[in-house]
Amino acid sequence: MSKTLLIGSCRSFSGKSALVLGLSRLLSERGISVSFGKPLATSLEREGQDKQDATSAGGASSGGAGPAWPDPLIDDDVRFVGETLELPPERLIPSLEVLAPSTAHARLLEGELHASSTVEQFRSHLDHATSDLVILEAAGSLSEGLLYGLSLVQLAEGLDAPVILVHLWHDSRSVDDLLEARQELGERLLGVVLNAVTPEDVPRLEKEVSPALERLGLPVYGVMPRSPLLRSxxxxxxxxxxxxxxxxxxxxxxxxxxxxxxxxxxxxxxxxxxxxxxxxxxxxxxxxxxxxxxxxxxxxxxxxxxxxxxxxxxxxxxxxxxxxxxxxxxxxxxxxxxxxxxxFGHVRLHEAVKATYAFRLVEQHCRFEPLLNHLGLG
CATH class of the missing domain: 3.40.1390.20 (HprK N-terminal domain-like)
Known part of the structure; x- marks a missing residue:
């Protein structure tokens, strides 16, 4: 199986897809092939309907037929990243489940959680990956996806995969979420990227906050400024x-x-x-x-x-x-x-102009040499 890297966050819409785009292009430029997927789909284009978030999609009630999800189950974010980076179809990893009211209700009525078997089932999706690295975007928070057995922590443990967190930075109180993640993920948490930082605060965070987080066992791979364009x-x-x-x-x-x-x-x-x-x-x-x-x-x-x-x-x-x-x-x-x-700030990165800006943002503000060395891709 290819090497696997999980991209997660403590809260939804923290900038995971932007980081995936920037990191994937960096790897491609170094001749490192990448596959991409989301174990838990959150945005799907359903037949006969406009694109919509799966989280807001109406599902069947108990006893209903449920929505007809596409096959293979390729999340819109995965499809967009694939098109932007010109990845061949075999490098787009299908999702295992859809985060939607109907699927959550069905899971709830089952009455049992089978996290280990769910992750093992997803692992079979990765067995055929031929790229040097599989990047997986986890659900929106540490807890999201627990009902499906596909939360960030469950995936990290089940796949024995390292994790990078993209974190929305407000002030030093934001560290609590990162410390909780460190507690949950342990040594699998390789580092964090601080995102949506007030532009004038970027130098101060690089000089003061990054070393402080490093001392707490939270290496910082980048400090990215807030972007009105990416929030648009x-x-x-x-x-x-x-x-x-x-x-x-x-x-x-x-x-x-x-x-x-x-x-x-x-x-x-x-x-x-x-x-x-x-x-x-x-x-x-x-x-x-x-x-x-x-x-x-x-x-x-x-x-x-x-x-x-x-x-x-x-x-x-x-x-x-x-x-x-x-x-x-x-x-x-x-x-x-x-x-x-x-x-604002709660829409998906599905426009070419945003992708171009994400490339530049990651290139200018992130340093991934320690990550690549850890993965054996330096």
């Missing part, structure tokens, strides 16, 4: 989450939104505010035509109208001229803003 969300994803009507520019829904602005002030204040922002989604009432037109003249990726009333023809015409998607929602402004804020 497409207009299409916002429209899906909001259940919005797309009034115009349906062919521009791939635009990336990095910031959110609320058009609730007078037009002069709004224009000054909008000039300071970039790649915005602007949320405003359907009756505020003055704000809407001002937003279109700024760095606006989409304009979202709340409340009752149809957009005026001059507004639609100007939006079409500037190729800015116009969305209309039934929710009030507060609810709309809450949905959008939840989306």
């Amino acid at each position: 969300v497409t207009v299409a994803e916002l429209a899906r989450r909001l259940g919005a009507e797309v009034v115009c520019c349906r062919d521009r829904l791939d635009l990336l939104v990095e910031t959110l602005s609320i058009g609730a002030m007078n037009v002069n204040s709004a224009m000054e505010f909008f000039r300071k922002r970039r790649n915005m989604a602007v949320v405003t009432g359907a009756d505020r035509t003055d704000i809407q037109l001002a937003a279109l003249e700024a760095s606006t990726q989409c304009l979202i109208l709340t409340g009752v009333g149809d957009p005026l023809p001059p507004l639609v015409s100007r939006a079409e001229e500037l190729e800015v998607p116009l969305l209309r929602v039934e929710q009030d402004t507060l609810t709309t803003v809450e949905v959008i804020e939840q989306a």
Whole structure:
């Protein structure tokens, strides 16, 4: 069996896929072949439906037939990494289970946990791997996947595989999660990559925090700054989450939104505010035509109208001229803003421009020589 490396995190959406992309390309450039998979799938493209998170997919209730998952069970993240790195199909490792309400319910009703047999079953997926290294992306946290026998700790023990953690850094209190992981994983935890660090704090963390973590048995392979681009969300994803009507520019829904602005002030204040922002989604009432037109003249990726009333023809015409998607929602402004804020940093890395940026981020801020030496790939 090929050598195996697990990429995990203490919390969901910490940047695992970005690290997988950057590390895999680094290895490829050194002539080291890589396979990639997710033992527990979390995002699938289901027949006849748009892409959706498996965690939000509706499943069959007890006694139902359940959803028809694709075969082989290739997670969307795995497929995207494979396409981006041009991996042949045989280097994409199928998932064993899907994290979804229906599968969790079925597991719960079984009444028994068979972690060792589940991991052993997944191990058979790796028996045919012909690459130098198999990289596996674990579930979102240390506990996620326990019901399936496919949590990070269960996989590390069952596959006897080393682990790298990608960790969202806030301040020194963030260390508690890492210490818990160290306690759970023991010597299998090779090191961590700190992610989403405030850019101006990166030098301080490299100078002070990294050596301190090393003394605690937590080698730091990199300190990556927070990126608005990697946290961004497409207009299409916002429209899906909001259940919005797309009034115009349906062919521009791939635009990336990095910031959110609320058009609730007078037009002069709004224009000054909008000039300071970039790649915005602007949320405003359907009756505020003055704000809407001002937003279109700024760095606006989409304009979202709340409340009752149809957009005026001059507004639609100007939006079409500037190729800015116009969305209309039934929710009030507060609810709309809450949905959008939840989306930032909680979407998957499925855009080429994000992948390119992830390559550069990992290349500039991570040093993997100790890892490669440990794996015998130096």
